[in-house]
Amino acid sequence: MLTENPDYTVVAVGLCKIYQMGSSEIEVLRDVSFSVKKGSFVALCGPSGSGKTTLLNLISGIDKPTGGQIEVLGQNVNELDEDLLAEFRCNELGFVFQSYNLVSTLTVAENVAFPMEWRRRPEEEITKRVTELLEMVGLGQRANHFPAQLSGGEQQRVAFARALANDPRLFLADEPTGNLDTKNGEKITEILQILKSMGKTVIVSTHDAEIVRLADQKICLEDGKLVSQNE
Amino acid sequence: MSSAYFPINDLLRRKLQTSLVVVTLTVVVSSTLSLLLFSERLGFGITAHVEILTYGLSTVLGQFVLFLAFLIFTIGAVITSFIVFLMMKQRTRDFGLMKAVGCPNGLVFGYFMTELLIVTVLGCVLGVVLGFVADFAASNVLQFSIYQKSPNYWFAPLVFFSFFALSLAFGAKPLLDAARLPPLKALSPMQYFSLGHANKFKPLSKSGLVLRISSRSLFRRGSATIRIIVLLSIVFVLLTVALSGGIIAEDTTKLWVAKAVGVDNVLLAHNIMCDQYILLLSKFFGENGNSNFDYSDERFALPDEVFQGLKTLTGIEGVDPRLVLTENVQELSSYMIDPETLATIPVGDNRISDVIVVGVDPDKIVTESVTKGQFLNTSSDWNAVIGDTVMDAMYAPDLSKKIRVSDPLLQSIKIRDNPFKIIGVCVDPTNNGNVTYVPLKKLQNVTGILNTNIALIKLDSSIDRAETLKTLETFVENSYPDFSVFDLNEVLEKDIMFLGSTWSIVMLLPLLTLISASLCLVGFMMLTADEQRQEFAILRAVGAKPNTIIAVLTIQSTTVLLSSFAAGISLGIITTLMILVPNPVVTVGTIAEVAVLLLAALFGLLLLSLYPAVKLAKTPILRIIT
Numbered sequence: 001m002l003t004e005n006p007d008y009t010v011v012a013v014g015l016c017k018i019y020q021m022g023s024s025e026i027e028v029l030r031d032v033s034f035s036v037k038k039g040s041f042v043a044l045c046g047p048s049g050s051g052k053t054t055l056l057n058l059i060s061g062i063d064k065p066t067g068g069q070i071e072v073l074g075q076n077v078n079e080l081d082e083d084l085l086a087e088f089r090c091n092e093l094g095f096v097f098q099s100y101n102l103v104s105t106l107t108v109a110e111n112v113a114f115p116m117e118w119r120r121r122p123e124e125e126i127t128k129r130v131t132e133l134l135e136m137v138g139l140g141q142r143a144n145h146f147p148a149q150l151s152g153g154e155q156q157r158v159a160f161a162r163a164l165a166n167d168p169r170l171f172l173a174d175e176p177t178g179n180l181d182t183k184n185g186e187k188i189t190e191i192l193q194i195l196k197s198m199g200k201t202v203i204v205s206t207h208d209a210e211i212v213r214l215a216d217q218k219i220c221l222e223d224g225k226l227v228s229q230n231e
Numbered sequence: 232m233s234s235a236y237f238p239i240n241d242l243l244r245r246k247l248q249t250s251l252v253v254v255t256l257t258v259v260v261s262s263t264l265s266l267l268l269f270s271e272r273l274g275f276g277i278t279a280h281v282e283i284l285t286y287g288l289s290t291v292l293g294q295f296v297l298f299l300a301f302l303i304f305t306i307g308a309v310i311t312s313f314i315v316f317l318m319m320k321q322r323t324r325d326f327g328l329m330k331a332v333g334c335p336n337g338l339v340f341g342y343f344m345t346e347l348l349i350v351t352v353l354g355c356v357l358g359v360v361l362g363f364v365a366d367f368a369a370s371n372v373l374q375f376s377i378y379q380k381s382p383n384y385w386f387a388p389l390v391f392f393s394f395f396a397l398s399l400a401f402g403a404k405p406l407l408d409a410a411r412l413p414p415l416k417a418l419s420p421m422q423y424f425s426l427g428h429a430n431k432f433k434p435l436s437k438s439g440l441v442l443r444i445s446s447r448s449l450f451r452r453g454s455a456t457i458r459i460i461v462l463l464s465i466v467f468v469l470l471t472v473a474l475s476g477g478i479i480a481e482d483t484t485k486l487w488v489a490k491a492v493g494v495d496n497v498l499l500a501h502n503i504m505c506d507q508y509i510l511l512l513s514k515f516f517g518e519n520g521n522s523n524f525d526y527s528d529e530r531f532a533l534p535d536e537v538f539q540g541l542k543t544l545t546g547i548e549g550v551d552p553r554l555v556l557t558e559n560v561q562e563l564s565s566y567m568i569d570p571e572t573l574a575t576i577p578v579g580d581n582r583i584s585d586v587i588v589v590g591v592d593p594d595k596i597v598t599e600s601v602t603k604g605q606f607l608n609t610s611s612d613w614n615a616v617i618g619d620t621v622m623d624a625m626y627a628p629d630l631s632k633k634i635r636v637s638d639p640l641l642q643s644i645k646i647r648d649n650p651f652k653i654i655g656v657c658v659d660p661t662n663n664g665n666v667t668y669v670p671l672k673k674l675q676n677v678t679g680i681l682n683t684n685i686a687l688i689k690l691d692s693s694i695d696r697a698e699t700l701k702t703l704e705t706f707v708e709n710s711y712p713d714f715s716v717f718d719l720n721e722v723l724e725k726d727i728m729f730l731g732s733t734w735s736i737v738m739l740l741p742l743l744t745l746i747s748a749s750l751c752l753v754g755f756m757m758l759t760a761d762e763q764r765q766e767f768a769i770l771r772a773v774g775a776k777p778n779t780i781i782a783v784l785t786i787q788s789t790t791v792l793l794s795s796f797a798a799g800i801s802l803g804i805i806t807t808l809m810i811l812v813p814n815p816v817v818t819v820g821t822i823a824e825v826a827v828l829l830l831a832a833l834f835g836l837l838l839l840s841l842y843p844a845v846k847l848a849k850t851p852i853l854r855i856i857t
Contacts, residue, residue: 062772062852083776090774097856103766105447110440115773117440162773 009073009170009201010036010059016067017054017224028054030224031068036203036217041196043215044205050221052205053098056174059203060095061085073169090118094163096173101159102147108134108158109143115165133161137191153184160191171195173204177211189214238345248318248757253354255314255750256398259307260358261365262743264390266303268366268382269736270296284515285664287619288484288730295472295480296737298806302469306744309462310751311394312401317455317754319347319405326409340410344403351398355391362390365743369736441779445786448763459755460794463836466748467799468806470832473741475825476807481734483816485727488515491659492726493598495692497703498717500685504531505715508555508685511587512722515660516729522585526556530713532682537714540706541688546699548691551597552683554590554674559583560667562625563643563650567636579637582625586618587662588646590674590683597689600668604640604655610670615644615651620664622656649677660726687719745832749839756788760843767847768855777848784844788837796833 017029057063061077137157177185220228564579593607626639643650
């Protein structure tokens with residue numbers, strides 16, 4: 001255990017990530033250490049290529065660090081096998097990517113429902129929760145549409161609804177407003193505000209000043225190094 | 232960038248896709264070439280020239296091979312079109328990308344056309360080489376003389392250019408389509424995955440998530456899904472015909488031969504005559520006969536005392552004395568009345584041929600030929616039963632000689648100016664079916680040869696066969712040293728082995744097609760996996776286990792395979808039973824054997840098709856996303 005304190009959701013010590021590109025090595029993260037308190041809203045800042053997405057990938061267990069340790073919700077995610085990691089992500093994490101978020105063959109409602117189906121929740125409960133979440137993101141009328149029939153902003157809101165389906169303890173979002181216009185960006189910010197008010201632990205990588213303003217904690221990266229960590 | 236450098240490097244970079252196309256083409260070309268070489272070696276063509284088997288058996292096999300050749304070529308063409316289409320369709324995106332960055336249309340087209348030419352030439356050349364290697368191996372493994380003929384090399388350019396042209400035509404189409412597209416459209420997944428344009432259907436809305444994703448993805452790629460189902464259906468028709476048809480036809484034809492030669496029969500004849508009779512039976516598997524043999528040589532006459540002596544021996548069930556002669560016989564024409572016009576129609580002509588005529592005593596026959604019509608049952612009538620090859624040579628309609636109607640069962644055969652009414656046509660391996668049976672007494676009357684020159688002896692199967700055979704040999708050796716006894720089971724085994732090996736090769740060739748179809752299925756599943764790549768990454772990032780990905784692709788593969796299996800097997804069974812084999816011998820064992828083999832093929836295909844799924848499931852999420 002990196003810390004015995006249950007108040008911390010994420011604790012990272014000396015994280016390193018090196019990608020092998022042919023014969024050359026690219027060091028994306030260099031000795032990054034930080035911790036995130038339970039219920040805090042964290043903005044992950046830094047220019048493009050600074051390592052924000054890589055850090056989110058390490059937190060979610062999508063990628064493994066080359067060095068250092070990371071503990072998420074008391075679990076050392078490096079030590080979990082693929083099946084346990086999948087269960088962990090399904091039950092404890094909500095993740096929104098910058099793009100390519102939805103399964104195109106499923107309707108909006110089905111996209112929101114499938115993480116709950118994996119947990120084998122009763123059908124009535126799933127239906128109720130899907131309606132609730134779609135109302136929350138303002139897409140109640142679009143439940144039976146396919147992703148291709150939605151705008152980019154709407155798709156991103158569906159992705160938020162899906163990420164919240166299993167009521168995760170940790171919510172991660174990778175530049176959620178990066179591909180959106182101002183109006184849709186505002187809607188996403190509103191949803192993030194709701195999450196904050198719900199007391200969720202949220203880590204968002206962003207360039208958006210509005211989102212940064214919501215943050216309790218700001219982690220800044222530059223060239224893979226942690227340059228500042230303000231609470 | 233040199234114009235040759237890019238295509239070669241691009242092909243080398245996409246090792247799996249390139250090798251999949253090259254291997255598929257190689258297998259398709261080689262299986263088609265092997266079948267053609269083998270058919271030609273055995274003389275199965277539009278005009279069957281009987282040097283082996285009999286006319287009837289050649290017809291059954293020839294018809295079978297022709298049907299298989301048709302299916303193999305059709306599948307080859309469909310597979311070639313499909314795999315080349317898949318390969319080039321997937322390049323639509325690259326085409327768009329290169330055009331978008333300013334590469335001239337003609338140059339991009341040239342790059343991909345060069346790639347297409349390289350894989351096509353490579354696949355076709357390797358296929359031709361492998362085809363000859365397979366043919367060489369088959370002819371060396373099977374030691375029958377008929378297989379030792381040199382192959383017809385003209386088939387090589389024929390097969391090469393057929394498949395080369397097919398590949399170019401089908402491969403160039405998606406490239407030409409891509410060349411006409413603006414870069415933006417070429418970059419759309421709608422183009423390079425051949426997706427449907429809208430998700431209007433929601434099949435299996437109430438089913439589980441995995442089933443829902445699988446079915447909708449299949450629906451969305453309707454065009455490619457239908458193509459692969461059609462392709463696999465034809466493959467399963469081919470497999471069913473080759474396996475069930477092959478096994479049933481093999482069993483049936485083997486039974487015909489076994490009955491005609493007779494199981495547990497022994498030949499007794501003068502040493503020279505004995506060799507000649509064995510040669511007559513061995514012509515079935517390609518041995519050359521002696522056409523100038525004098526059957527009427529008095530030395531060959533079996534003494535009456537032999538038959539008296541045989542009666543004293545135990546373990547003998549029957550003795551069938553025969554007079555075997557070679558005769559120049561003549562077809563006798565006949566007439567029939569047209570039931571509608573009541574006009575008289577001439578039937579047949581007066582064709583002449585040399586055939587082996589066998590005089591038999593209908594009461595003592597120890598063999599049983601499969602006969603259309605009936606076999607000889609009395610010695611008193613001037614009846615004859617002709618072999619199927621005689622029927623083909625002398626009693627078939629021949630428009631070049633203006634013989635429009637011919638039916639042996641309405642006609643007669645003239646032997647030394649004596650007409651014998653034909654009452655049956657039999658399948659008999661003796662002299663490749665160029666044989667005619669008549670009552671022994673009538674033959675003796677017309678030829679003046681009053682003795683017999685061979686005897687077929689049926690041994691009692693309930694008594695120790697080896698012991699009886701030894702007693703018989705001792706009896707003949709001691710009393711008639713110029714005569715010998717020969718166990719006909721030896722030649723029967725060779726006849727049946729030849730028939731078996733021929734059927735085996737015929738049945739083996741569709742396996743090559745199965746291999747290429749498997750590769751095609753793998754190609755289709757790779758396209759399927761590739762198309763859903765991003766979505767699988769999302770599913771896994773959100774919490775799907777790697778097995779979920781395998782499950783989705785397994786359902787898609789199983790759906791495709793089972794649809795094809797159902798359609799292919801039904802059509803295959805109908806074709807086999809209705810068209811290919813008359814009076815088939817079908818046992819429970821045969822059905823079980825065919826069922827096991829077909830299910831094994833299905834299972835094998837399913838396992839192979841899962842390779843892209845397993846590979847994708849093992850790929851880290853990050854690598855899938857990027």
